[in-house]
Amino acid sequence: MISLGTHFKLNRFLLLIIGLWPMQQSNLTRFQFIFLSSILMTGILFQFTAFITSKCTSDFVVKILSSISFFSIFVIKYTLFYLNIEAMKDLLMQLQDVCNEIKDKNEIAIMKEYNCNAKRFTTALTIFGICSVFAGIIVIFCSSIFSILLSINVTHSHHLPFTMEYFIDQEKYLYLALVHLSVIVCIEAITMIAIGGMLFAYFQHTCGMFKISSHRIKCAVLINTLEDIKSQKMNLILKGIISAINIHRQAMKLTKLLASKIEKMLFCLIIVEVLALSLNLLRIFQIASYKADIKEILFPFIFVTITVLYMFVANYVAQDLTDHNSDLFATVYDVQWHEAPLYVQKLILFLLQKGTKEFTISVGGLFVGSLECFATLVKASVSYFTVIYSMQ
Template structure:
């Protein structure tokens, strides 16, 4: 008799979160490997990010505060504020995130069916693919920004000009020192903060996206289990059929309950962070749209448009992805109850019908991902946020 093949145990860290782990380790935020060194690493990186944000706001002290200066300063500072909030609050919640990943690992340890493992692999692959795409996009964006900073010097080497050019940063910053003399040290500080910020933004963002993707996979497993229980009706042995039906319904309810619990726990743990990010994101989008309009209208140096353009692209993409993954989770949860409704539950024994009725009753209350009771994750919410940002941009434009 051929021995039964043993199912390979799922390891989240190595199979599905390996690239996320590398990104978060680089900025000292991987939940599973917190040591004195990583704590010092976080303090060092947080200091660099925070001081970069502070030096972007100090022009309000050294220069006359005008509407044009306010727009120039806040358009760049808002995107750095977005990163600083995300970086620091994720560190504060790092133990909670570790607990969430451990609970997800525990849920996957209970999965033995090969079809259920295939569902997990499909959603895990989607998450890994998403992380890889965003990582490559981040590297490309960072490379473009750094090349743009040295573009005038590159052109000067290729085609030398007699007129000496003053050094300038891509955004307004005030260090209260001779910025011409210490320009390359200032540029190094800015670029290091940019590298840390982009790495943190991608690492944290893709980890949350991956987590939601796995929640979608767990709910898909619930749908698969409820469909599989229907097939048990073909059995002739009524006692065996009832027993398997009961186990199938109970396991469906249990794994679905776990998915909803973990999704709500993720939101409640990071609710303050999400609320702040939404607010800062709308402000950033409005100001950078206006900054792009200013540069395009008044014929300023076209290279100045690069930073606000990338900021707008990053903000819109972050809003869209966040709302898309939560909308996807809501839709998959709705599909589960459509599946439950469509099965031939009326042919099952009475005590099984009561369990199925319990599932149907849960389906009457729509499951949504809500932040502060004000923002419900959906494509409709994405459209609302973009519309609000454009409205604020219009108000700023009418006031100039």
């Protein structure tokens, strides 16, 4: 028996930290959401307040908006995932019901293989997140740390790595502001890892269901080569094909259901990610052109890298689902269906006809998840960056 509680163990732990594990909601998790989302919102709010106390030149606006747009990605993801928490719970229960019906040891092995893929991805994402957070915090505190290590007795004008207005004496309360910023970075990293890892694991299990469907088709057609009583053979072939079609339909249903539930989140993320990528590319170009302090280019470069990686992974997952669906119909075409009885050949022809329509994940009817879509989004971001720069 396949237990999602075991398969999603690491994802469960990460989601519990930020109060987003769908199967365990309580007053405590509601408090976690309010508390953590408030901290994330302050990260954006205190950047917006900088417009009140500073002169709004075009360079300054780009500098502020480039970081605000990146921070907004995590606020959108965290908030909208929480609003769909009940839908996620229902989807996990449906996935568990499907897994409970899988009894064949070969099919269980297939699901375990895809679970291992999900675990490896989540583990790699966790390691990447920890390293990024550690590096980010070091950079945030670097000027103060270097001053202590080098015992420099010269007065330095310390400042935050992002332009933020707390309406306090930032020289006096610098470390308090740095701790606040570090907490925001940690919450954002956990949010990225937990939600991204959870969605990847879910889609990997649906990919496993597509693979099981292909496996059942192969087994059903191979039965035709066995020497057995004709009526028993016919029943086994039909039973195998029907079970393959059923799990294929369930995989498509669960994929489409999840895509529909998180469609608003994905649509908002696509818009904000394209904006963040364009603005941070512009920020990097500004720093390089004006020969400003090279340290200022670090965070825009990190923002661009993370945004591009996240867009790539999201589209790669959608492409992987499309490929797994196509593999099923490739399997149907490749098996020795011509040796099967005539009624089975007719059934297989219906399957092949259905395979002419590509299975895709679309967002708002405008974006179809694929590697081609990833290339289009990056190209659009570069185009917007060029337009904004030419307008300055």
